[in-house]
Amino acid sequence: MTEIRVLNLVTNEDAQFFRAQVQELERRGIDLTTLSVPGRNRSESIDANEDGKRSVLDYAKFYPSVLAHSLDDYDLIHANYGLTAPMAVAQPKLPVVLSLWGSDLMGKYGPVTQRFARFCDEVIVMSEGMAEIYEGECLVIPHGVDLSVFRSMDQSTAREELGWPQDERIVLFPYPPKRDVKNYPRAERIVDGARDRIGVDVSLRTATGVPHHRMPYYLNAADAMIMTSRREGSPNTVKEAMACNLPVVSTDVGDVRTRLDPVEPSAVSDDDAALTAALAEILDRRERSNGREYADAIALERMGERIVAVYEDVTE
Template identity: 85%
Template structure:
């Protein structure tokens, strides 16, 4: 008999959640997804964040969770910390909780931690999140589809996007208005690096880009810059690795661990280091060695490990 899992989620359109569902279904897991009612006003800004819905909307979610929990499911997989209260309130099924980053490290972190203690297993995306949670948990980062995110010739990628061939281009792969991503800092660093490089340097952003188009952006750019104030295990860094795009990043989440063996790359919280690292990357004009270290972040590896968690919970 296949495993039957009831998914709870705040934003079922989050790309990494959809990829998780597709991978688990490919492995024979039968999934039903329930999403918290109401529109999360932050979804247009941050696919990972929630908190704009009212308490009433979360209260309305519980009867649906309870009714479905009485069906013939094997367990509940709660995705994002604010779904944990509804998951553990139903009395019948074991609960696996996946934390996405902002639910643990943002303003709702205390709520997440309180209810996570009642779950049978907790999954986090990075060692940094594990330290923040400070309890029993498993580190399983979101996976990347290595068949989609792969190296493409830069000229081909730039032609597909209509980007000029003779400029140095740095990609900031987020909407500039997302405060947590700190676009002003990225702009400042790129401007300072541009003063040190002979060629013209342009900072490009990616807003509302279909996911299947992102490999073209990552292959068309000369470097990616991430200046986030906090992260869990950012998929954009892993996607850049899979495309051999050099990355310059603040020291957040698991970025340092991921990029430690990758050359060239720079991880630092100091602007001087970030400017120097970006300048060197632009002057060298080389791709990175990121794909060599991408096997552990493949979707297949993530799916294998999540299924193992399900089986352990049911065995226990």
Template identity: 70%
Template sequence: MTGLRVLNLVTNAQSQFFRAQVAELERRGVEMTTLSVPGENHSQSVDAGTEGSRSVWDYARFYPSVLSQSLGGYDLVHANYGLTAPMAIAQPRLPVVLSLWGSDLMGRYGPVTKRLAPLCDAVVVMSQGMADVYGGDCRVIPHGVDLDMFEPMDRDGAREEVGWPTDERIVLFPYPPKREVKNHPRARAIVDRVAARLDLPVSMRTATDIPHERMSYYLNAADALLLTSHREGSPNTVKEALACNLPVVATDVGDVARRLDGVEPSTVSDDDDELVTGLAEILRSGDRSNGREHATEIGVERMGARLLSVYESVATS
């Protein structure tokens, strides 16, 4: 089935994985129109789908534009992030696909999301862990990674590109330190313990507000990615690290353990001692991982094919 017309509802149209999703589906012949919730989204990452500083009024005044646009000959509405579900469900004509991004299911609005999601025609989550939290009928489709953009390159060349020194071991913490859910203090403590253990210069750096097309340089310039989040759905930074053969040390959140299954070197644990040991061993050896070998199933092409299958099943039911 080709020529589908889809009306996207989204809280953050600048989210990199949302933009990649739209681009891939358009490449497959789907006509995509996007409506964003009005008001300011002051979340601290463009990859976050959080409600930011928007008010209930912002969401209420979003509905008239959704209703008006839904009469424009579309085949379905794709509600991206749980807070767009009420507006999608309230339009009376089109079937609804709801994609959950993580915090909309596992954060403060999780109970609301769980009540509304069964009213949609199809629900998509990013990981099996999210599916378990949701507990209803859903499809697990992780956000995809552009494997042409994210690929291995020479470490020293990448460091020259981003301006990092070549004489130290660098741990990349890829989030703003103020995002509490990412737990920067725990990451800082782990790196400090590793630095005290190794007879090597060790530093931790962040890479925020970086154009997405340049993130591959930072992932290739680092010696390890460290993720210490309290919770995640299916973090794209881990998948992008795999595509670049960057070793990952992470807490056991979302689908991280599944993504790192068979990837060496890597460490997944909720125990700080194990995280410290794993990171120290990676920095001591300086080895890259075999993550690229495990990246095929997280490519943006596979994501697009699976989402298109959902669209077709909903549009023809």
């Protein structure tokens, strides 16, 4: 394969799933240069999966850099997150691949994304649910998980590493509690209900600001993960939990139902009573899931293989 030179545009180059994507593509021989929109990004505020405190002026300042780089010897532009699409399609030379992350399509920036995505040569979304929302043809390629990092380990060892008590039932909420779209108060209500059902101590713990390489300890130390998001694309936390055999109880968002359908124990529902009952049963049984058995489809290598195929198609 001839080396492909790609100009990456991104709102937050520190987003862990984006960094993993870059590393996997470079491992496959893709030559990548990344340009990040100037200004404050969500990683400095709340969530890496959305653009945060930037102004229209920040994006206006971004375009000259994109244009100048596009005149160099690149084969294509890969715009990551919908708000980078206007700058990508405004340059006159290179084909454009656009990856949508979720909030750029389903949140307040959705109309902007839809308007400019139609001018891209290929659009990638994270889930079938996003594909149904997107007004055009697209490919579903979920973010991948590094299965060499996210793997099952002894729970007592993981708890000792984190300083967590060995005898307590622990539910993990792996998001910032203040992030409204993640709906932490609902998670609290469900955990409270499960605690009342089984009559033993149950704690709800978060993992805000944890280095990514430390997350496997949290996923292995917990007895269950709860996700009560109002919307998602293809949440990596669910896939990472699967890879660590951690049972997941989740609202029916993004591709979560598809991912967890064969996994036992797990539960997906928009009904609080059903989620409470499922979580109580999981905590009472205190058994790991079989999620790892279904992890091949979400492997980082599989994602990289498919993105490279997209690059080859648009540069033919």
